Amino acid sequence: MTQAVAVHQSILTVRTREQGLHEITEAVAGELAKSKLGRGVATVFCRHTSCSLVIMENADDSARRDLEAWLNRLVPENDPHFEHTLEGPDDMPSHIKMALTRTSETVPFAEGRLLLGTWQGIFLWEHRRAPHTREVVVTFLA
Amino acid sequence: MTQAVAVHQSILTVRTREQGLHEITEAVAGELAKSKLGRGVATVFCRHTSCSLVIMENADDSARRDLEAWLNRLVPENDPHFEHTLEGPDDMPSHIKMALTRTSETVPFAEGRLLLGTWQGIFLWEHRRAPHTREVVVTFLA
Amino acid sequence: MTQAVAVHQSILTVRTREQGLHEITEAVAGELAKSKLGRGVATVFCRHTSCSLVIMENADDSARRDLEAWLNRLVPENDPHFEHTLEGPDDMPSHIKMALTRTSETVPFAEGRLLLGTWQGIFLWEHRRAPHTREVVVTFLA
Numbered sequence: 120m121t122q123a124v125a126v127h128q129s130i131l132t133v134r135t136r137e138q139g140l141h142e143i144t145e146a147v148a149g150e151l152a153k154s155k156l157g158r159g160v161a162t163v164f165c166r167h168t169s170c171s172l173v174i175m176e177n178a179d180d181s182a183r184r185d186l187e188a189w190l191n192r193l194v195p196e197n198d199p200h201f202e203h204t205l206e207g208p209d210d211m212p213s214h215i216k217m218a219l220t221r222t223s224e225t226v227p228f229a230e231g232r233l234l235l236g237t238w239q240g241i242f243l244w245e246h247r248r249a250p251h252t253r254e255v256v257v258t259f260l261a
Numbered sequence: 262m263t264q265a266v267a268v269h270q271s272i273l274t275v276r277t278r279e280q281g282l283h284e285i286t287e288a289v290a291g292e293l294a295k296s297k298l299g300r301g302v303a304t305v306f307c308r309h310t311s312c313s314l315v316i317m318e319n320a321d322d323s324a325r326r327d328l329e330a331w332l333n334r335l336v337p338e339n340d341p342h343f344e345h346t347l348e349g350p351d352d353m354p355s356h357i358k359m360a361l362t363r364t365s366e367t368v369p370f371a372e373g374r375l376l377l378g379t380w381q382g383i384f385l386w387e388h389r390r391a392p393h394t395r396e397v398v399v400t401f402l403a
Numbered sequence: 404m405t406q407a408v409a410v411h412q413s414i415l416t417v418r419t420r421e422q423g424l425h426e427i428t429e430a431v432a433g434e435l436a437k438s439k440l441g442r443g444v445a446t447v448f449c450r451h452t453s454c455s456l457v458i459m460e461n462a463d464d465s466a467r468r469d470l471e472a473w474l475n476r477l478v479p480e481n482d483p484h485f486e487h488t489l490e491g492p493d494d495m496p497s498h499i500k501m502a503l504t505r506t507s508e509t510v511p512f513a514e515g516r517l518l519l520g521t522w523q524g525i526f527l528w529e530h531r532r533a534p535h536t537r538e539v540v541v542t543f544l545a
Contacts, residue, residue, distance in 0.1 A: 126443050126545060128511060130518075159268050160304050160400050162444050162509045166520030168460045174364040176310045176356060181345040185353050186360055188342060193335075193477075200472060203465040211469050214460060218470055222458040222523075223509040225304045225365040227270060227398040234272075234398050236308030239364075256511040256518050258444050260402055260544055261268060301410050302446050302542050316506040318452045318498060323487040327495050328502055330484060335477075367446045367507040369412060369540040376414075376540050378450030381506075402544055403410060 127154035127259040134252055135245035138209070140175065140183050143255060144240045147226075148233055150257050158229045159261025163241060164222065166254045169213035170245045171220040177240025190216055213246030220244060228261070269296035269401040276394055277387035280351070282317065282325050285397060286382045289368070290375055292399050300371045301403025305383060306364065308396045311355035312387045313362040319382030332358055355388030362386060370403070411438035411543040418536055419529035422493070424459065424467050427539060428524045431510075432517055434541050442513045443545025447525060448506065450538045453497035454529045455504040461524025474500055497530030504528060512545070 131146050147161060165172050176182045194215045196208035203211045224241065227234045235241070243253060273288050289303060307314050318324045336357045338350035345353045366383065369376045377383070385395060415430050431445060449456050460466045478499045480492035487495045508525065511518045519525070527537060 128442055128513060158270055160402065162511065164509065164511050164518070166518065166523065168458070168466075168520070168522055173360050174310070175360060179345060182310075182353065182356050185343050185345045186357055189336070189340070189353075189357050190360075192342070194473070198473070200476070201469050203463060203469045211466065211473075214466050215470055215473050218457050218459060218474075219361055219503055221363070221505070225306065225367055225509055227304065227306050227400045229270060234306070234308065236310070236396070238310055239308065254520070258511045260444065300412055302544065315502050316452070317502060321487060324452075324495065324498050327485050327487045328499055331478070331482070331495075331499050332502075334484070361503055363505070367448065367509055369446065369448050369542045371412060376448070376450065378452070378538070380452055381450065 125261055127156060129257055131255045131257060133243050133255055136250050138245055138248050139187055140242040140244050142240050142242050147241055147257055151228055151259060154259045156259050156261035157231055159259060161226045161228055162258045163224045164256040168217055169247050170243060170253055171217040171222060172224050173220045173242050173244050174224060174239050175242055176238045178238050209248045216246045267403055269298060271399055273397045273399060275385050275397055278392050280387055280390050281329055282384040282386050284382050285385050289383055289399055293370055293401060296401045298401050298403035299373055303368045303370055304400045305366045306398040310359055311389050312385060312395055313359040313364060314366050315362045315384050315386050316366060316381050317384055318380045320380050351390045358388045409545055411440060413541055415539045415541060417527050417539055420534050422529055422532050423471055424526040424528050426524050426526050431525055431541055435512055435543060438543045440543050440545035441515055443543060445510045445512055446542045447508045448540040452501055453531050454527060454537055455501040455506060456508050457504050457526050457528050458508060458523050459526055460522045462522050493532045500530045
């Protein structure tokens with residue numbers, strides 16, 4: 120189907136407590152509901168270089184724990200090659216983990232609902248150890 | 262150039278036989294042709310967390326074989342650290358490989374043709390060993 | 404806010420001198436200014452499989468150097484497993500590094516300005532050692 124198009128945009132604030140995956144699916148779906156838009160795409164954008172986005176299984180916690188632990192093994196802290204260490208041992212690994220995952224995602228929707236698969240959730244992945252206030256821009260085109 | 266905008270959306274079904282890259286460029290281009298749209302972007306979205314998308318060289322098979330083999334070495338099955346193993350040894354590696362590649366891609370088009378580079382193809386990357394039926398949502402904004 | 408939508412598209416040419424991150428933020432922002440569009444998303448697409456995109460810290464050079472050096476250690480040249488080596492030792496690593504980073508990015512904008520975070524820049528990541536002329540398609544939907 121083909122229809123006229125509109126833009127709805129807002130900034131979500133995500134308060135992270137520690138390193139790990141923080142689900143934002145409901146927040147994105149809530150903004151979509153506010154927009155009253157029907158069919159189109161939601162673009163999700165992370166405004167930081169030490170956290171990132173990923174669309175991951177939202178059912179079983181163990182899948183997310185294994186994913187995080189695997190990436191921590193791939194990109195360990197205190198790598199003696201690192202020069203950029205002013206903000207601590209989790210500084211440079213956080214940039215690398217960000218680059219290996221995603222800064223932007225584009226998720227389709229129809230009839231006002233995100234067309235995520237059954238097991239998919241949208242997550243902000245905090246790579247720093249300390250709590251942070253993060254901004255995610257959601258823009259709906261429909 | 263600046264012009265009015267429209268949305269065309271459909272769901273492609275991809276039947277995978279085994280682990281590996283399955284090209285979907287022609288299927289995406291076919292939907293674009295159906296849409297009759299001229300200039301804009303195609304967004305491609307994979308509705309799963311154990312397969313992913315990648316835009317890769319479509320000419321020489323050896324580049325894809327080397328890419329797959331390299332990622333299999335980076336994320337081997339039977340890692341003793343894995344806790345999420347209920348669906349078999351290819352379960353957790355498939356989620357990790359998905360997270361390291363892409364769930365959504367946005368490809369521009371003009372005059373009704375995808376603006377892919379000469380050597381680029383769009384691929385669904387099946388990370389499970391068994392055959393699966395996969396869904397990819399394509400949404401054209403133009 | 405909700406408004407009517409339009410499309411503005413152009414192709415940027417990026418001349419790379421060597422392997423590494425080449426910032427294209429100003430070029431993308433310049434095209435946005437030309438478009439006169441207000442609120443929407445910029446989609447950035449790399450038309451190659453041996454270079455890629457990444458949104459990375461644009462302030463401290465050492466973060467980018469560490470990122471590049473880390474990825475070079477993860478994907479070394481002259482891996483004896485590689486079969487696709489006709490174009491030299493940096494050929495296959497360049498495809499793998501591309502697949503691990505990004506081919507497309509979607510960056511929101513408002514009031515004619517990209518909504519990048521304070522420390523974010525958009526970079527074309529050249530993975531080949533020799534100079535190349537690269538094409539990046541930018542499409543603004545607003």
